[in-house]
Amino acid sequence: MNHEWGREGDIIEGEYEIIEERYAEDVYTDPKGQFVETDNRTPYVTYIILGINIVLWLLMSFIGLIMGWNQSLQLFYFGAKVNELVVQGEYWRLFTAMFLHIGLLHLFFNSYALYLYGPAVEKLFGKVKFLVIYIVSGLMGSLLSYLFSPNPAAGASGAIFGLMGSLLYFRKEKRNLFQRIFGPGLLMIIGINLMYGFIQPGIDNWGHIGGLLGGFLTGNALGLYRVRDKEYGKKILIWLLILLIFTLGLGYGKFKYSKSIYLSQAYEAAQRGDIGTAKAYIENLSSRDYKDPQVQKIIEAVYIEDINNKLSQGQLDEALGSVNTLIDYYPNEANYYYYRGQVYEVLEDYEKALEDYIYVTETIKDVEEIWYRAGKAAYNSGNIAESREYMEEALKINPNYEDAKEFLDSIVDMV
DSSP: OOOOOSSSTTSOOOOOOOOOOOOOSSOOBOTTSOBOOOOOSOOHHHHHHHHHHHHHHHHHHHHHHHHTOOHHHHHHHHTOBOHHHHTTTOTTHHHHGGGOOSSHHHHHHHHHHHHHHHHHHHHHHOHHHHHHHHHHHHHHHHHHHHHHOOSOBOOSHHHHHHHHHHHHHHHHHOHHHHHHHHTTHHHHHHHHHHHHHHHSTTOOHHHHHHHHHHHHHHHHHHOSTTOOOOOHHHHHHHHHHHHHHHHHHHHHHHHHHHHHHHHHHHHHHHHTTOHHHHHHHHHTSOTTGGGSHHHHHHHHHHHHHHHHHHHHTTOHHHHHHHHHHHHHHOTTOHHHHHHHHHHHHHTTOHHHHHHHHHHHHTTOOSOHHHHHHHHHHHHHTTOHHHHHHHHHHHHHHOTTOHHHHHHHHHHTTOO
């Protein structure tokens, strides 16, 4: 599978523009008496994350150069978000995607944003809470991107929007301090960047929205640095809400993508002649998916190819098993009973073949070949009178059907 990440309009990069914002180095009191204790140590968690992002980009670019990988393959192997792979169980890509970047410019903008907002959030929440906010926000950004954006994606912008979301929690708790430190600028930045993401192709705005939501919720669940909030019940409910969002989100993603992904993989495997793999993908579909006409078309093509292959190899019982599976999927599809009748003929079980052919004629009455095959099966079962009757039905539909004429002539004098 080839994934091309680039600047084209249908490809997601996850980058966004940064507008300069100010914040105070030392907070954090105001004339009205609001205050907040801060972590005044060096914001080394921010710097470590910055270092990880840069080192990973350099490593990815170097290995890609050595291996001859284009940017698409580099991101693919290093863990970008690819919906088709996430739905198959590679959920770790929702995590790794937040540390990867699509080109130097993408890395620069996100690094600048992290350098700008990371230290402020780390001071306000402390190092452990900052790390939790960053990771949960990044995961929620990846989750919403997975659910609502079909394109491959990578970038730290979801986690960075999460830092902004945590600052919105700070605004809720300490509005006066927030206004003195940030003014209206932060809200403007969030609004402008979200608007820009909606109008500019190549930006994963769902990742931004998810990150912003994740940061706000996690900020509420954790609280500010060294703030001992006694509302434990409220915090537990928020953590349960976050857990519910991830649980329902992953479940909805599987519901949304599994049919199309398993179907396309089954088709690709069948095209390669790998019928066993194609059947395995089909088995992953839900019974609800079988009602889709496109699904039935591909399932039929795979199983008919499988039946023909097994018949040509002399694997008669296996061929019968495959046609029975096809009938299990679509028990009301008369054509499949016709296929099974032919398999029974090869197995020389003419009575069962006749049963299937007669069943088919109850639905499909105007196809002379079905009556002809029913007549032959009746003859081989020792039912001469029935055989003549069915051959006559075939000739009523097509008086020029030579095979039926010859067969009927050969049995006309039989009792």
